[in-house]
Amino acid sequence: MKRSTRWGVSLCAIALFAVAGCGTSTAPASNAGSNTGNTAANAASGGGAGSANGSTDTHKTTAIGINATVDANAQPGDGKIVIGVDNTYPPMEYMDPQDPTKLVGFDVDLGDALGQALGKQVIWKPTAWDGIQTGLLSDKYDIIISTMNDTPERRQKIDFIDYMNFGQAIVVKKGSTENIQSLADLKGKNVGVEISTTSEDALKKEGGINIKEYNSFPDAFQDLANGRLDAAVVDEVVARYYINLQPDKYQMAGKPFDAEPVGIGIRKDETQLEKDLKSALDKIKADGTYDKIYTYWFGKE
Numbered sequence: 182m183k184r185s186t187r188w189g190v191s192l193c194a195i196a197l198f199a200v201a202g203c204g205t206s207t208a209p210a211s212n213a214g215s216n217t218g219n220t221a222a223n224a225a226s227g228g229g230a231g232s233a234n235g236s237t238d239t240h241k242t243t244a245i246g247i248n249a250t251v252d253a254n255a256q257p258g259d260g261k262i263v264i265g266v267d268n269t270y271p272p273m274e275y276m277d278p279q280d281p282t283k284l285v286g287f288d289v290d291l292g293d294a295l296g297q298a299l300g301k302q303v304i305w306k307p308t309a310w311d312g313i314q315t316g317l318l319s320d321k322y323d324i325i326i327s328t329m330n331d332t333p334e335r336r337q338k339i340d341f342i343d344y345m346n347f348g349q350a351i352v353v354k355k356g357s358t359e360n361i362q363s364l365a366d367l368k369g370k371n372v373g374v375e376i377s378t379t380s381e382d383a384l385k386k387e388g389g390i391n392i393k394e395y396n397s398f399p400d401a402f403q404d405l406a407n408g409r410l411d412a413a414v415v416d417e418v419v420a421r422y423y424i425n426l427q428p429d430k431y432q433m434a435g436k437p438f439d440a441e442p443v444g445i446g447i448r449k450d451e452t453q454l455e456k457d458l459k460s461a462l463d464k465i466k467a468d469g470t471y472d473k474i475y476t477y478w479f480g481k482e
Contacts, residue, residue: 244477247293249284251305261302265322267310272422273328287478292326298461325446341444348440350420352413362435370411373401380414425480
């Protein structure tokens, strides 16, 4: 899984999707117009507070009751951990559509929980994705928590503490998994994907699938709900997030595929910090905090 550059559009669409649901269809990418910004702005004014129980509440904020501290000018120092983050990747790390000053997401809760376990203040430093690794190597922050895949190429320059594995997922209408359990089962079927993503690449590689391209993945979910698609393929974390929001409408078919590890990026010379973070991660997994965060954002597996 590789992060798509299209997430700025999808962030607005999240607000639209979560509040408006799937009552209307949006045309595929080949002929779609765009009014997402205005509709999303209206939608962002609605929604209730999220619940830590992985419920269907549509406005998610934090699973652990910590409001993230954000400072674009923060510098590393004693007693704190400055984290580099690209805050445009919902549901992992993004600015709350209802309060654009608040940073929220799975990774944000994870980082704040690690800081709490270490007894250190966590400060999030927004950073453009294309320069996030360079910023780490230039000592602009202590670590990166930003849905960064742990790859051999990146390990040549930095180390990783892996905390999650996820890949691509097939999503179908609730109760429609009987004939779809794998990529091979999608042959000859109408399947929606967000244009220019690894989800689309996977379908093209498989071949024989009637691919419908969309400008943003919530558009595909709307057409899936309205019976215009047999399935949609998206990043696993996105699938789990939307299924958690509307479990009466969608479910995952089969198991995720093409999984890759995601980890905390850290400089190779930060051996003590790496050791401390690994211990903190083990601690929050053992005491249930990690599961609490996961369930809040993605529901129970």
